[in-house]
Structures are given as structure tokens and as C-alpha cells.
Amino acid sequence: MFLGNFIFIICIWTVKGDLFSKATRSRDDEKDIRNSVYDFIIVGGGTAGCVLANRLSANQDWKILVLEAGEDESIDYDIPGVPTKDFRPILWNYRTDRNGFSCLSRPGGSCEVKTGKVLGGSSVTNDMKYTRGYKKDYDAWHTNGEMGSLEWKFENLLEYFKASEDNGDYDVLMNSFYHARGGEMHVQKFKYTDRVMEVFLGAFAELGLRTMDINTNIVEAVVNNQFTIFNNTRQSTNSAFLKPVRHRKNLTVKTGVTVTKIMIDPQEKIVEGVWYEIEKGKEQPAYAKREIILTAGAINNVKLLHLSGIGPREELAKYNITTFIDLPVGYNYQDQVTTGGLAFTMSEVKPVSESEVIEDFKTWFQSRNGPLASRGINQISAFIQLFENKAAPDVELALEGNYVRSDKFMLTNISIHTAEETNMPLAYYNLILLNPVLLKPKSIGRITLNKRNPKYGRPVIQANLLKESQDLDAIVDSIDVALQLLNTNEMKRAEIKLAPIDMFPCDKLHNRDQWNCIARHYTKAIGNPIGTCRMGYNSTNSVVTFNFRVHGIERLRIMDASVMPTHVRGGIYAPTVMIAEKGAKLILKDWQENKSRYPSGR
Template sequence: MSSFDYIIIGAGSAGCVLANRLSANPKTTVCLIEGGGSDKSPLVQIPAGLSFAYGHKKLDYAYKGAPQKKLNNRVITVNRGRCLGGSSSINGMIYIRGNKKDYDNWKALGCDGWSYNDVLPIFKKLEKDQTGADPKYHSTSGEWPVVMPQDVNKTAMRFIEAGSHIGLPNNPDFNDESQLGLGIYKVNQDKGARVNSYKAFIAPISSRANLTIMTNSRVQSIEIEGDSAQSIKLQVNGIDNQLLCNKEVVLSAGAIESPRILLSSGVGDREELKKVGVTCKHNVPGVGENLQDHLDTMVTVRSKKTESIGVSWKTLFPQVVTSPFNYLFRRMGWWTSNFVEAGGFAYTKLGSPEYPDVQFHFTPIYRSHRGRRFEFGHGYSLFTCLLRPHSKGSVKIKKDGDKHKVIVDHNFLSDSRDEKSIVEAIKKARDILSSKEFDVVRGEEIAPGNSIQSDEDLLAYIRKTAVTVYHPVGTCKMGVDDMSVVSPDNLKVKGMRNLRVIDASIMPSIISGNTSAPTMMIAERGARIILENK
């Protein structure tokens, strides 16, 4: 039976940063465990492959969520990365840190050491900015590359110019002084290829003799005695195995898997564990609660113009057939695109210029209003999400043979305030798309459709079509109240001396934007805490 000083569960955005930092000491043995396999698939390496990575059985867990009562009882797929790099291997590669006030709010909730002024130096430590951004907010010395997209579509540029139509400025950097406005999203790429957390933080140091990387290794539970995590039970390529822990176990499996593993190990609400036949080792009621995510709604327009990315008879040879060669030899064209080329932040009557409550993801593509992966033709689509939802869900487990199955219930729109906010948000999206900047490519609004105008009809459309934007957080939140799972000062699970959670699940409240970079920041800070022996 193998033993390690540190066992890190999950090789995603958090786990790869942790493994890099903890294995820097050659006297320390580190094991990084990934439930999925390799990240070498072209669907991971080529940015445009993300459309096909979603739902791919080798790259995506594709959890089926619980029926959403306020969304017509629809079952929403929750896409999460299932390979080295975790969700940074299938996400949109957008580099966003969130709003300053997000982190100051964490401090107000009792999380000392997590204010914006505290975390800004940590973001800078990780970043390798290649865009010439303000050094007050950015750094060029880290491992995490931040670049401008290789080849931005002209329709995406129209979107940015359209912001002035409703008072939204052109914002070239959403991560400096102000978040407000529209702009081209900076991405985590290198010469037109995706850079995930594994490529940035583990591949360069994978030869370290003290670092063991295990793939296709799904952790079942952590063996706990008193206040100590003794070992972990897992299946490696379907075969039962066990690893001994010399010092610490660190859960970095994300907002769905981290609570699943804790609950399966007997750490959670005593009564809930009893219902699923798990012996309670530590009564921590907050495990699996406080699930937050960004609900996403869409406006999509079909255009007869061929300016946008799309497949049509007019573009079959000049664009579609030549695109592989354009990518391989020039690293240009739409294969370099994350498809969410532009976006930005706005505010409804419930937000403010300093604290926007809406995020846009603009795609120069006619996205299917029928749920299809591909639609023939051209157009453009604007996705709009609520940045700070009031609705909260949960992650629970239920018995499934000799294992435990995870139940993800976002509980979207359970708070009526979110209903009002998302209706206002989609109105903002329509306002931008009504700008004269789009006159050259204007076509028919397919969804929601011109017949959908009243607040009631818009809400009905949202209930019928809205999905998650894949930013689950909060299910093992840090804090000082009764529902907190980990302590803000050391990220240790309540009642445990050598079990920590360091990933997006510790966020007490969701940040205003994409969650990959903030998760890496959490990991960098968590590594420092461990190395300082807190």
C-alpha cells in the first residue's frame, strides 16, 4: 500500500496549482489524483474543440441535475471536466477574476485575509500577462498565460461598439480598475492552443521524483479516525485501491465532487447521512449546501450575411474546408476561437456601475434555439447571466448499489428576486443587439422571438430554455457561521486536523464572473497556508 505526505484529490484548476507548490520541496511526497484520463485529446488542445468536449464521455462528467421546479422541471446537464486539467480543459478559457467587492464581501462575512487587497497579489503571482496590461493589476512572471485571441470575428467587434447604445464603454481590461463595459475577452492560450492548468503548472515539473500523478482514479471515500484522515479508498481503472496519508489530504475535486467525497466519508449533516446509510464521523451540516451558480439565458439571431462564424454553402470552401490548414500552418481562423470572443458587464436597476450584476458572453455564431449542437447558417447570439443570484441549491448523495450517486440541485429561480433580475438582464441584451451597429448583419431574432415581449412571456421563455453557465461554487464554504465547512484561516474541515478543502467549493458567495482564475487564486493561497503550517 503506497503512502504520501500530501494526497491531492482532483487535478483541475486548484489541484494542479497545489501539486506544483507542495512538490517544490524534494523531501515532500505528493500524489495528485485525477478521476479522468489524459488531456491530450485534440478537443482539449484546439480551442474550438470545446463544443465537442461538452458531453464527451472521456472528457466530461456531464452530471444530470435534479429536475428544476422553477424551470418547468427540466433536467439540466452540469458539464465538468473529466481529465487532467479538470474543467480548465473544457471551459471557454476566459480570464476573469471577479469584482473587487466580491472579495471585500468575503471579508465582511468573516473571512479575514480574503479581501481584494489580500488576493490581488496572489492573482498577480500566478499570471503571465502578454497583453501589455497595467502592472498595478497584472504580472508577467507567473505560469498562467493571458493573451488576446488570435483572430477575432468582425461581428464580435460590432458587439463592443454597440455598447455605447446603452451607455456601456469599451473596456479593454475587465480585471483592472473597473469591470463595467464591453470588450474582447482575454484568454488562456499559447499561440492559438488551449492552456489548461495541467499544461501550465504540472507538465513543466512532471519529472519531479517526489510527485506521483494518478489518472483514471476515482476516489470513493476518505478513511477517518477521530480528527485524522488516515487514508483514501479509490478505484484505479476500476480496481479497488487504497493510499495512506502521512500528513494531509486536500480535497480539490470541485463544487460537486468535494462534497460528494466528504459525505461518502461521513462528514456532513448527521441526519442526512443516516438516511443514506453512512456513519457520521463529523457532524458538519454545511457540507453540500450553499450551491450557487450563474443562470444563463440567450438571445439568438439568424442572419443572411456570412460575416459571422458558420457553415453555409457560401463559406464552405473559403472558410470551412480551409480552416484546418489555416489553424495548423498559421494558427489563425475560427479553430483558434473559444466562440465566446467578446462580452462584458452591465448593471440592472438592482446593480451599480461599480458592482455590475449582469455578465454577457457574445458568440458570433447562430446558436441553436432547439438545443442542437450544430445549426446550418449564420448569425450571432448573446448569452446573459446573473452574477449574484439569491437562489441557492445543494449537492447530496444517495445510495446506488455499493456506491453513492451525487444529486445536484441548483434550485434555480427559487428566490423570486432572481426572476425579476434575469428578465431585466435579457432586456439589456436585447437593447445592445438593437443598436445600429448590427444593421449590416441584422436578421430575424429566433429566440426568444419578436412575439415574446412582456415580462411574463420573457420569464416563461427563461423557464423553458435557461441553463447553467457552468460556474458551480460554495458547497463547502469557508466562514465562521454554523453552516461553514472550512475555516478561513487554514481551510481545514471543521473538527479535522489534516483534511482541507481548497477549490471553488469554499467560496462563501459566488464571484462576479468566470470561476477558473479565482479557483487558482484559492489554490495558491491554500498552498501558502499549508507551507506556513497553519
């Protein structure tokens, strides 16, 4: 069934019921219906959604609707030194399900999973690092014998990485095979470097790590990272891609609305539109003449698909949801993982006064300079290879500065929770946390609907972090490497030592046994969830095709990190932008070649 001249009759019947016929509807009703019909509906104005909105609305003949549950971002989030990852109003504050092998001493025995709930999504709340992952990661997505997957080999993806890149570091741009200028997304290192950063760069160099561009498939390196910034200001996909085109008359962006269900023709297996809430219990329809594209992320995509009858038949039956398409939606959940507990302290730390911080905020707002125009020690990380013959790193040793107030920091034992509390902007720190991030975990989980309240409750995240023993071993191995920093001349001269962290309940253990215990108890989910709508050849073990089309249903695609079969060795920001760029190109190509009908070739 396609939405042609009789769209009004179908819409009115859906919204008003049988009695509200063509003969009785008013001009205002017809106008409302016309205004609710679009060519493309993008569900989720996050990292990928903003890129797609830009690319698709460039075709003036197409009418685009973006539906986002969060609100627009504030200028406060643009300050690099402000830690947005803990600002709850712009986050989906999810938690993993309790289990017996990770997050044991976290509140409720579960870990937080924080993703962006704001226009721009996690590109507003993430650490802004620009890391793409490795050739080996993408080549592994290729399935032998499946021609469509060849397009996902690394050499075929570079053009989509470079399409939106505007790299501002000339030493990096020298490698034009990997990098480009002229795109919407400005990428650059911070100019500000403090003495402690130099110490850690030198200490890692003593361990044999060179300072190199990690986005050129270097196996190991210490990195002064590049970030998505412009003029010392955070550049989210909202500010880079969406804001510059909000004036387009064919683009409508609605914030503060939640899509609750996808409309599906049960006979034709064709998606026709969505229902979305403008407030709890008050829903409105929107109809798509061409396609609906889900970009709500690896967690929220699952919830919406399940509520719409797309998912595992046995699972949906538990909630009395009719299954339209039986697909493994929600399986293959993966998130990168780290642990708290490893921290360093400096011999002399200058106290930071409230007036000083206020002045630094004024400086940033006036000139985009000063300490807040950086992320302090957070700019440094090291990528290390633990296992031979991998040709890629296994762990990122990510540094994170924190300022622990003097009334809590008396050079006596402080709890891990206190050490992790964010009290000040990132540029001020007297404590250095070292987070060993497992880049490609083997542990896999799943997502299901909330048992008590499927529609409004938080999805159940059975993350299974550290369930596989190899993941725990890799984290503890990397801690052994990190502790070697204490033996370097750089660290000794700077008098940087282990911080007095209270290891309870692992304080009676020693060496490796103690770190095993700490990792189990103080696990941290990085908040880079992927895989729940993975792409693949068939509907048995995947949700979408290699062209992002949902198996068995027409006019529905998914284009964000949820389609990634496995993690890449880096953050998911850059890969998600790449996925959106590739997806937009596919849509443009498909509809140019098939101007009058939906391209159903799979």
C-alpha cells in the same frame, strides 16, 4: 495516531486482515506499502489540483500523489475554436433535480451541469475567459470580528492572482497594480477580430459602454476578453502547471482512478489516507503522512465527504453512514444561470464547406494560425449594472456563435434546442446567441447522495435555479437591455436582426411575460458550481476554516471553488487558481514552522 515506523503494521492489517502479520508478509508486500505512503495526497487533478501539485512538489523532501478520475487531455482540446464544453468523455455530465421553476422544457425537466473530468479539470472544458470578479465580492467574504477572514479581503488576494499571471497584452499590463508578467499562466486577447465582432463592439458603445479591462473593478464595460492561451493554444492548468513538472521524482500522478472514501481514525479524528478504485470494485489504499487536500470540485467533494462520514448527521443516517463529523457539507450550492431563446441572425452568411474546415484545421496544426486560432464572436461580452449603488455589474451579456445547417435554417421558426446544437467550430457561425449570465444569483440549493446508489450513482443536485424571483427579474431586465442593440446604427447598417426562434410553449405570450416564460423553460446552468464546502468561522454554517482546514478533523483541507461562500462577478477559473496559490502558500508556511507535527492551530 501518526504514521511513523509502525506504518507497515497498520497498513497490512487494513489491507490484508488480522492473519496477515508482520511475520508472514513478503518483501514485495512491504515495497507495495512503502510505495503507497505519501506526504500529501491531492484528490482531483483539476484546475486547483494541478496548481497545488506544482507548488508542493517544488519541495523535494515531500512526496506528492495526485489522484484524478479522468484521463490526460488531448491536443484536440487545445484548439481554441473547438467547443470542448459538449465533449462528454471529458465531462462529469450531471443534471439538476427536477423542480417547478426552472429548466422546464429541457430534457427531463432538468438542466445539465457540466464540469471537467480530465487532467486539468474545467480549465480544459471552460470558455477560457480570464475574469476575476470584483473587489466587492471578495470583501464580502470577510466576517466582522473574525481575524482570519481579513486575509480574504481583495487587497490581500491580489498577490495570489498575480503570482501565476503572465499577461501578454501591454495595454493591460500598464496597470501593474492589477496585473503581472512571469507566471505560469499566459493571459492574452486573441488577435483575430472579424467584422461581426466589430459591429457588436460598436453597438454596445452606442449604448454607452466603453471597452475596458474588466479585471480592474470597472462597473460596466464591453469587453474583448482576455483568455488563458499561449501561442493561440488553450492553456489549461495541466499544460501550464502540471506538465512542466511531471518529471519530478517526488510527484506521482494517477489518472482514471476514483477516490471512494477517506480513512479517518474515529478516536483521534485524524485523516490517515484514502481508498481509490482503479476499476469498479477493485480498490487500493494510499496513505498521507502530512495532509490530504480535496480539489474535486463543489459536487464531487460533497459525494466523497458524505461517503466518508463527514456531513449533516440526519442526511447521512438515511444511508446508514456513520457520522464522524457533523458539518453542513452540500448546503449553499450556487451556480450562475442564464437562458436560451435570445439570438440574432445576419443578412448574408457565407456557406462553410467541409474542405474549408479541414484546411483550417491543417493551418492551426502547422502554424497555430487561421480561424481556429480564435473563438469568433465568443470573444465579446458586456458587463452591465442593473441595480444602482452596487458598484459592480449584475449580468454578463455573453455572445456565442453557432452554425445552424441550411437544411434546418430556412428563415422559418427553429427551436431553441436546434439553435443551441453545436455543429461547427466556434469561428464559423450564422447565428449569434446572446446569453444573459446572472453573475451573482440569490437562489441557493444543496447536494445529496444518490438515493438508489450512493457510491456509484450521480449526486442529487437540488440547484433551485431561479427559485428567487429577483434572479428571474434580473435576467429579464438584462434581456430588455440586450434588445436595445437592435436600435443602434451599427446593427441596422449590418442588417442584424432577431433570429426566427420558435418560442413554444411561450409563443402566445408577449414582451416581459414571454421572456419570463422562456427563462423558466429554457434555463441553462453555466456549470460554475461553488459553495458546498464554504469557509467560515464555525462549524454551524461552514465546512472549512479560512485556512481551508475542515472543522473538527485534522490533516484534511479543501482548496477549490467549493469553499467560496458566494459567487464572484465573473467566471470561477481565475479565482480557483488564486485559491490554490493561497492554499499552497499556507501549507508551505505551516509545515516550515511546524516541521515535526501537523499544525493544528485553527
